[in-house]
Amino acid sequence: MKSTLSIIAVLASAASSLAQNITIPATNGSLPKAGANGCAPGYYPGTDTVIFTVPYTYQQVLLIIGNYTNLTWSGSPDNSVTTNNSQALVANNWTPGSARFYDIAGAHVIETITTYSKPANGPYVEIHTVAPLSIPSVNVSFYSDFDGQVWKPICNGAATWSNFTINFCATNATTAASVLHQLHTTDAMTVGTFLGGKNFTSCGVLAGGNGTVTPSAFGGANGTAASGPSATASPIAYTGDAVGRHGLIA
Ligand SMILES: *[C@@H]1O[C@H](CO)[C@@H](O)[C@H](O)[C@H]1NC(C)=O
Ligand SMILES: *[C@@H]1O[C@H](CO)[C@@H](O)[C@H](O)[C@H]1NC(C)=O
Ligand SMILES: *[C@@H]1O[C@H](CO)[C@@H](O)[C@H](O)[C@H]1NC(C)=O
Ligand SMILES: *[C@@H]1O[C@H](CO)[C@@H](O)[C@H](O)[C@H]1NC(C)=O
Ligand SMILES: *[C@@H]1O[C@H](CO)[C@@H](O)[C@H](O)[C@H]1NC(C)=O
Ligand SMILES: *[C@@H]1O[C@H](CO)[C@@H](O)[C@H](O)[C@H]1NC(C)=O
Ligand SMILES: *[C@@H]1O[C@H](CO)[C@@H](O)[C@H](O)[C@H]1NC(C)=O
Ligand SMILES: *[C@@H]1O[C@H](CO)[C@@H](O)[C@H](O)[C@H]1NC(C)=O
Ligand SMILES: *[C@@H]1O[C@H](CO)[C@@H](O)[C@H](O)[C@H]1NC(C)=O
Ligand SMILES: *[C@@H]1O[C@H](CO)[C@@H](O)[C@H](O)[C@H]1NC(C)=O
Numbered sequence: 001m002k003s004t005l006s007i008i009a010v011l012a013s014a015a016s017s018l019a020q021n022i023t024i025p026a027t028n029g030s031l032p033k034a035g036a037n038g039c040a041p042g043y044y045p046g047t048d049t050v051i052f053t054v055p056y057t058y059q060q061v062l063l064i065i066g067n068y069t070n071l072t073w074s075g076s077p078d079n080s081v082t083t084n085n086s087q088a089l090v091a092n093n094w095t096p097g098s099a100r101f102y103d104i105a106g107a108h109v110i111e112t113i114t115t116y117s118k119p120a121n122g123p124y125v126e127i128h129t130v131a132p133l134s135i136p137s138v139n140v141s142f143y144s145d146f147d148g149q150v151w152k153p154i155c156n157g158a159a160t161w162s163n164f165t166i167n168f169c170a171t172n173a174t175t176a177a178s179v180l181h182q183l184h185t186t187d188a189m190t191v192g193t194f195l196g197g198k199n200f201t202s203c204g205v206l207a208g209g210n211g212t213v214t215p216s217a218f219g220g221a222n223g224t225a226a227s228g229p230s231a232t233a234s235p236i237a238y239t240g241d242a243v244g245r246h247g248l249i250a
């Protein structure tokens, strides 16, 4: 969680003190009506993807990520995330329409589930909307109708592959993509850190991962394939663990 916040701090230090005059169309969870470019006035479309593999099983990963209101792996401490689905809080059976609410980096976040699927053997699919929010330190506001994660077992079950993809509308799509890329990369890496901190290299070196499946079979995940334009200060190198990739579509 500290790393998430420090990333924001680093970005913040690069920005001067900012006088904002951005109207947030809604703060109650609803998304604004799209204009000609698909976004509300003053907002521009963008997208970002992070692909990341951790050398831990799908079941282990679910223990970290499988509760919609437990975002300790994403920088929000226990008891800092609330929901309007108190029944799911107890049963952990999240459904579309459930929202979570939390504050991070000066932003009030409202994320409402549109798709939630958590079968025992994967893949885990969780997609939510993000209501309009602002991150004052980097002078950006954005919202999303698709902020999705997929986690699925690879390497004969010995590792778990993830795809974080967000489609968004932002007041500055470059800034938003950079912030979201760093957040999602940190989130994925934190899952691995929580489970023991080993980095993924290949299926073959994992116990039980008999090497018949390579991560590249799951979509450019070896890090050597096409990458989008780099919006981040530190691209993720394929030196063992991380396989990062993103694109910017204006
Ligand atoms: C903050 O962002 C808005 C919208 O992109 C822009 O119009 C404004 O100039 C920015 N303010 C500063 C101080 O950079
Ligand atoms: C903020 O935007 C509103 C609406 O466009 C405008 O009336 C107002 O003058 C702006 N304020 C500043 C400080 O730019
Ligand atoms: C949410 O806020 C928007 C904009 O203020 C408003 O149009 C809408 O009716 C509100 N929705 C609910 C459910 O309160
Ligand atoms: C939870 O909040 C979201 C976002 O405001 C809203 O769309 C949804 O209808 C709410 N669900 C319930 C059960 O109140
Ligand atoms: C949240 O998840 C973490 C694992 O990431 C776990 O250690 C912690 O106990 C969970 N918190 C609650 C309140 O369930
Ligand atoms: C899910 O996480 C929330 C907040 O961290 C916690 O209060 C709740 O008990 C957890 N639910 C389950 C079923 O572990
Ligand atoms: C968007 O932010 C970038 C820095 O992330 C800045 O270089 C650029 O000028 C901004 N664009 C606009 C239109 O404000
Ligand atoms: C895993 O990779 C990260 C980022 O490249 C690095 O900082 C860390 O030391 C590595 N951990 C291990 C156990 O090799
Ligand atoms: C590797 O695992 C797969 C899936 O369980 C199995 O079909 C295959 O025969 C195994 N290969 C070897 C060399 O053990
Ligand atoms: C990641 O997910 C997005 C959204 O579903 C999808 O468009 C994209 O093709 C996926 N990338 C890979 C490498 O599977």
Ligand SMILES: *[C@@H]1O[C@H](CO)[C@@H](O)[C@H](O)[C@H]1NC(C)=O
Binding pocket: 216, 219, 220, 221, 222, 223, 224, 225
């Ligand atoms: C990496 O993946 C690409 C396709 O996604 C493939 O063409 C390439 O051969 C792979 N490279 C290695 C070293 O596995």
